[in-house]
């Protein structure tokens with residue numbers, strides 16, 4: 117089945133792929149310099165802070181569905197249902213399925229940033245995703261191979277195969293701006309960045325003093341190649357090379373180690389992610405805050421997503437969700453999700469902000485209707 121969907125694929129990277137030929141990768145001159153600098157080690161590119169916004173120019177791409185995307189029914193309607201594993205849908209009914217796993221923080225942090233180009237946004241550092249994709253393609257990455265699949269499909273999303281984490285989506289910036297504007301409090305909170313992609317929302321929560329931050333993405337390669345490096349780049353303090361004092365070095369190292377203890381990383385489909393968390397921990401401490409951006413595009417995922425909120429959110433917790441009004445081709449969007457949630461009568465929804473530029477975007481807060 118083929119859908120129309122407003123996705124973005126960086127044009128220059130597509131050009132690179134077009135010229136990929138027999139596997140040799142031809143880079144344009146600007147990327148060439150990035151790559152050669154990268155081959156020498158990590159390159160901190162502070163000159164292009166707004167480049168990421170270039171990614172936000174939407175184009176129409178085809179969205180290929182790799183499974184039957186029929187909406188699944190959410191059977192949960194109370195907090196009790198959240199705690200019963202039988203309330204999980206069998207994966208056969210779901211349009212996508214990927215076993216969840218936890219990703220350990222690598223011991224050698226320098227290696228995590230190897231071959232990466234770091235860019236800056238106000239108060240944040242993040243990997244240049246085009247470079248990540250280029251390297252993975254060049255290395256013929258043996259993992260999920262989602263980059264070449266997404267190029268072949270001309271889509272930033274292939275249902276059940278690749279769910280879009282290798283891009284920073286527009287609503288992430290809306291939520292980041294909202295955090296500052298509304299002075300969202302993170303201090304002491306346990307936070308989940310659900311469908312994290314780059315993980316910038318969770319990273320901001322960390323910077324705001326969250327006590328624990330978990331990241332989840334469907335694709336394991338996204339966690340390994342983008343989320344984890346972004347977290348490392350934002351938690352390592354100043355460049356260690358500028359200090360020679362052993363005491364200062366040791367102090368910085370222990371600070372970084374303390375910071376890194378706060379993070380956990382997961383990949384896999386949402387129901388599987390819940391199962392992993394709830395079955396592996398005797399008393400799983402629920403999240404005070406779930407942050408999620410551009411995760412309601414596919415109505416076929418609403419059941420597992422709703423269940424995830426239901427099962428993982430603390431009774432007094434809240435979800436901050438950002439979404440476009442409508443996702444052409446896949447059919448999801450704010451109003452459809454609102455209707456889905458209202459029908460289940462578990463959560464209250466409140467619109468925090470409407471961004472009315474081009475395609476309308478919404479910031480929404482959710483909390484339990486009957487928390488006790």
Ligand SMILES: C[S@@+](CC[C@H](N)C(=O)[O-])C[C@H]1O[C@@H](n2cnc3c(N)ncnc32)[C@H](O)[C@@H]1O
Pocket residue numbers: 212279280281282283284285286287288310311312313314332333334335384385386387408409410411417420
């Ligand atoms: C469009 S991307 C948005 C990424 C990021 N939040 C942003 O705003 O830049 C959607 C994200 O939701 C996650 N996702 C979507 N459907 C999922 C599912 N059924 N199970 C697990 N994760 C899913 C994917 O991992 C993906 O990163």
